[in-house]
Amino acid sequence: MQIIKAENISKTYGSKKNAKQYRALKSISFEVNEGEFIGVMGASGSGKTTLLNILGSIDKPTSGKFIMDGHDIATLNKNQLAKHRMENIGFIFQDYNLLETMTLKENIILPLALRGIKANVMEEKLFNFARDLGIMEVLDKYPYEVSGGEQQRAAACRALITNPKMILADEPTGNLDSKSGKELLNLLTFINKEYKATILLVTHDVFAASYCQKIMFIRDGEIHNELYAGDNKKQFFDAIIDVMSVIGGEEK
Numbered sequence: 001m002q003i004i005k006a007e008n009i010s011k012t013y014g015s016k017k018n019a020k021q022y023r024a025l026k027s028i029s030f031e032v033n034e035g036e037f038i039g040v041m042g043a044s045g046s047g048k049t050t051l052l053n054i055l056g057s058i059d060k061p062t063s064g065k066f067i068m069d070g071h072d073i074a075t076l077n078k079n080q081l082a083k084h085r086m087e088n089i090g091f092i093f094q095d096y097n098l099l100e101t102m103t104l105k106e107n108i109i110l111p112l113a114l115r116g117i118k119a120n121v122m123e124e125k126l127f128n129f130a131r132d133l134g135i136m137e138v139l140d141k142y143p144y145e146v147s148g149g150e151q152q153r154a155a156a157c158r159a160l161i162t163n164p165k166m167i168l169a170d171e172p173t174g175n176l177d178s179k180s181g182k183e184l185l186n187l188l189t190f191i192n193k194e195y196k197a198t199i200l201l202v203t204h205d206v207f208a209a210s211y212c213q214k215i216m217f218i219r220d221g222e223i224h225n226e227l228y229a230g231d232n233k234k235q236f237f238d239a240i241i242d243v244m245s246v247i248g249g250e251e252k
C-alpha cells in the first residue's frame with residue numbers, strides 16, 4: 001500500500017521580494033510504499049534535509065502536492081499538523097535529541113504520556129520495544145550516563161513507541177562509532193522487517209545506505225536517479241559508490 005505520494009514538490013527559500021531566493025527542491029515526484037526502507041543520499045546542500053522536513057510535516061512545500069496516507073497535508077491546520085506529526089511520524093536524529101533531565105524510560109514514553117495513555121499500557125509497550133532494542137538494563141539511567149549507541153537505541157525506541165506510519169532518520173549513525181553504527185543499522189533493519197515499519201534514512205555514508213532496499217539520489221534539488229538493492233550486497237555497495245562519485249557527497 002502506498003503511504004506517500006509526492007507530486008512536483010518544490011521548495012523555495014526566501015521571499016519573492018528577496019533577491020536571494022533559493023530553489024532547494026525542484027519539482028520532485030516520488031512514491032513510498034508501506035514497509036519500504038529507503039535511503040536518501042546527495043552532496044551537502046543538495047536538499048536532503050529540506051525534503052525530510054517536508055516529509056516530516058515540519059515544513060511545507062512552496063508548490064506541489066504531498067499526500068500521506070491518503071491525506072493532503074497542505075489542508076491540515078496547525079493543530080491537525082501537530083497531531084499528524086505526533087501520531088504518524090517517528091523521528092531519529094543524528095544527535096539523538098533526548099531530554100537530558102529525564103531518564104531513558106521517561107524520554108521513551110514521553111510521546112505516549114503526552115497523549116494521556118494509561119501507565120500500565122505505556123509500560124507494556126515500553127518493555128516490549130526496550131527488550132527488542134536491548135536497552136532494558138539502562139532504562140533508569142540518564143542520557144549522559146549511557147553510551148551514544150544506547151542513547152540512539154533509546155531514540156529509536158521513542159520513535160517506534162507510537163507505532164508511527166513512517167520513521168524518518170536523519171544521519172542516525174553520524175555520531176556513532178562504527179560498531180554502534182552497525183548495531184543501529186541492524187536494528188533499523190529489524191524494525192523494518194519485524195514491525196513492517198516504513199523507514200526513510202538520510203545518510204552520507206555508503207555503508208549505512210547499503211542496508212536500504214532502495215536509494216534515492218538527490219542532486220541540486222532534483223532526483224538524480226534511484227538504485228534498488230539486488231541480492232548481492234557488494235554489488236549494491238559498489239553501485240552506490242559509483243553514483244556518489246558522479247554526484248559527490250560521500251563524507252566518510
Ligand SMILES: Nc1ncnc2c1ncn2[C@@H]1O[C@H](COP(=O)(O)OP(=O)(O)OP(=O)(O)O)[C@@H](O)[C@H]1O
Pocket residue numbers: 013014022023024042043044045046047048049050051
Ligand atoms: N531556511 C533556509 N533558508 C535559506 N536557504 C536554506 C534554508 N535551509 C536550507 N537552505 C538552502 O537550501 C539548500 C538545501 O539545503 P538542505 O539543508 O536541504 O541540504 P542537505 O542536502 O540536507 O545538506 P547537508 O547534507 O549539508 O545537511 C542549501 O543550499 C541550503 O543553503
